[in-house]
Amino acid sequence: MVLNTTADLVAGLKRAGLKLTPQRLAIAECLAGDGTHPTAQELHQRLTERFPSMSMATVYNTLSALTRTAGCRELDLGGATRFDPNVTPHDHAVCERCGAIRDVELSPGYDATAGEQCPLPGFRVERIERVYRGLCAQCAKAA
Amino acid sequence: MVLNTTADLVAGLKRAGLKLTPQRLAIAECLAGDGTHPTAQELHQRLTERFPSMSMATVYNTLSALTRTAGCRELDLGGATRFDPNVTPHDHAVCERCGAIRDVELSPGYDATAGEQCPLPGFRVERIERVYRGLCAQCAKAA
DNA sequence: ATATATGCAAATATTTTGCAGGAGT
DNA sequence: ACTCCTGCAAAATATTTGCATATAT
Numbered sequence: 171m172v173l174n175t176t177a178d179l180v181a182g183l184k185r186a187g188l189k190l191t192p193q194r195l196a197i198a199e200c201l202a203g204d205g206t207h208p209t210a211q212e213l214h215q216r217l218t219e220r221f222p223s224m225s226m227a228t229v230y231n232t233l234s235a236l237t238r239t240a241g242c243r244e245l246d247l248g249g250a251t252r253f254d255p256n257v258t259p260h261d262h263a264v265c266e267r268c269g270a271i272r273d274v275e276l277s278p279g280y281d282a283t284a285g286e287q288c289p290l291p292g293f294r295v296e297r298i299e300r301v302y303r304g305l306c307a308q309c310a311k312a313a
Numbered sequence: 314m315v316l317n318t319t320a321d322l323v324a325g326l327k328r329a330g331l332k333l334t335p336q337r338l339a340i341a342e343c344l345a346g347d348g349t350h351p352t353a354q355e356l357h358q359r360l361t362e363r364f365p366s367m368s369m370a371t372v373y374n375t376l377s378a379l380t381r382t383a384g385c386r387e388l389d390l391g392g393a394t395r396f397d398p399n400v401t402p403h404d405h406a407v408c409e410r411c412g413a414i415r416d417v418e419l420s421p422g423y424d425a426t427a428g429e430q431c432p433l434p435g436f437r438v439e440r441i442e443r444v445y446r447g448l449c450a451q452c453a454k455a456a
Numbered sequence: 457a458t459a460t461a462t463g464c465a466a467a468t469a470t471t472t473t474g475c476a477g478g479a480g481t
Numbered sequence: 482a483c484t485c486c487t488g489c490a491a492a493a494t495a496t497t498t499g500c501a502t503a504t505a506t
Contacts, residue, residue, distance in 0.1 A: 189480080191486065211470080225488050230471065246391035250470060263436050274432040289417040292450025293406050299444040307435025332505075334461065354495080368463050373496065393495060462503070472493070479486075 171275055174241055174255040176202040182239030196220060197232045201242060201255050207262075207271040209250040247271065247301060261299070265306035267313070274302060317384055317398040319345040325382030339363060340375045344385060344398050350405075350414040352393040390414065390444060404442070408449035410456070417445060 179198035183190060200213050208216075214229045233253055236242045245252040247264055252271065254262075261274040289295070305313060322341035326333060343356050351359075357372045376396055379385045388395040390407055395414065397405075404417040432438070448456060 189486065191479090193487070209470090223488060225490090226470090227472080227489080228487060231486090246389055248387075248389035248394070251391075261432065263433050263438075265436075266439065272433055272436070289404065289445050290406050290415055290450070292453060293408075293415070293445065294448040294453040295406075295445050296409065296447040297445075299446065301442045301444075302432050302436065302438050303442065304439040305437040307433070310435060310437040332461065334504085336462070352495090366463065368465095369495090370464085370497080371462060374461085458506085460503105460505085462501105464500090464502100466498085466500105468495100468497070470493100470495070473491085475489090475491105477487085477489105479484105481482105481484085 171256065171260065171273060172258065173203045173205060174257060178202070179236055179239075179241035179255070182241040183235060186235065186239045188235055193217075193221060193224060193228050194232050194235075196224075197229060198236065198241070201233075201236070201253060204255060205273065207245060207252040207254050209252055211250060213253070245271070259297070261302065263302040263304070263306070265309050266303055267305055267309040270306050272306065274300075315399065315401065316346045316348060317400060321345070322379055322382075322384035322398070325384040326378060329378065329382045331378055336360075336364060336367060336371050337375050337378075339367075340372060341379065341384070344376075344379070344396060347398060348416065350388060350395040350397050352395055354393060356396070388414070402440070404445065406445040406447070406449070408452055409446055410448055410452040413449050415449065417443075 176199045179202050180190060180195065183194060183198065188194070196217055197213065200216055201208070210226065210229050210233060213233075214224065214226055217224045217229065233242065237244055240257050241255070243254045243257050245254055245262065247262065254273070256273055260276060263272045263274050264270075319342045322345050323333060323338060326337060326341065331337070339360055340356065343359055344351070353369065353372050353376060356376075357367065357369055360367045360372065376385065380387055383400050384398070386397045386400050388397055388405065390405065397416070399416055403419060406415045406417050407413075
């Protein structure tokens with residue numbers, strides 16, 4: 171459960187032969203170590219403080235490059251795609267009330283569960299994504 | 314693993330005190346027994362053959378009502394929301410190549426897995442959604 | 457009459473694409 | 482020069498909302 175650092179993301183871009191432009195570095199820096207699973211929009215808002223002319227296209231292009239280079243992971247949890255700088259296999263817990271998204275470590279021994287490895291005859295599973303929906307500790311107390 | 318019938322969906326609407334308008338009946342009929350996990354757009358296209366003036370708003374409103382009345386379930390798998398008339402707890406397998414979405418029965422004994430019931434301290438899990446990503450049998454053979 | 461539903465349009469949200477100009481090699 | 486990148490704009494896609502009209506008690 172370790173978030174990629176700016177250096178990790180930048181190294182990935184470099185490895186892919188992409189130029190380390192100020193915009194890309196800023197996007198990498200903004201995403202690195204961010205455990206809030208931001209959307210492209212949220213990153214763009216933060217970035218326009220430093221780069222008032224930064225376009226959504228650049229943000230999306232860079233996030234897409236970062237995803238390809240394993241610098242981050244895209245999350246489809248409903249609504250806009252979210253970006254997670256934690257690329258070690260893990261799951262997510264989403265609070266139905268406040269919307270908070272938390273990383274969840276894999277249950278130890280999970281991969282050994284035979285039934286989950288082969289849900290359909292012939293289907294070649296490449297990865298399994300799990301989303302826990304419910305109430306986070308704070309909201310559960312409030313409810 | 315049984316898909317709701319038109320009657321099931323209509324009964325839900327009725328139970329909720331909603332009027333059984335021709336549009337709603339048509340939408341229920343169109344979704345019932347459909348195992349392809351259609352999007353609102355796809356349903357709308359099919360429906361405009363019979364109701365050329367049917368609006369997307371009506372489709373979304375009705376699908377939302379059907380979801381509230383447990384007539385169907387919304388799926389967030391990336392891209393547009395999909396609607397599944399199978400409301401018994403189950404998972405989904407998505408083919409990365411052809412995009413096909415198949416229902417997957419829960420592994421027997423799954424719910425007994427303690428670690429998955431309590432992924433985060435204090436988090437009150439209401440349901441767990443699992444998505445198997447990979448290649449369906451056909452595409453796996455072709456690859 | 458009253459309450460609710462529909463169609464239409466527009467607003468909003470999300471993501472992708474095309475292209476002219478710009479920076480670095 | 483060449484290649485790749487950026488910003489801008491627009492298109493494409495997805496979803497929601499407001500309101501006037503229509504329909505059914």
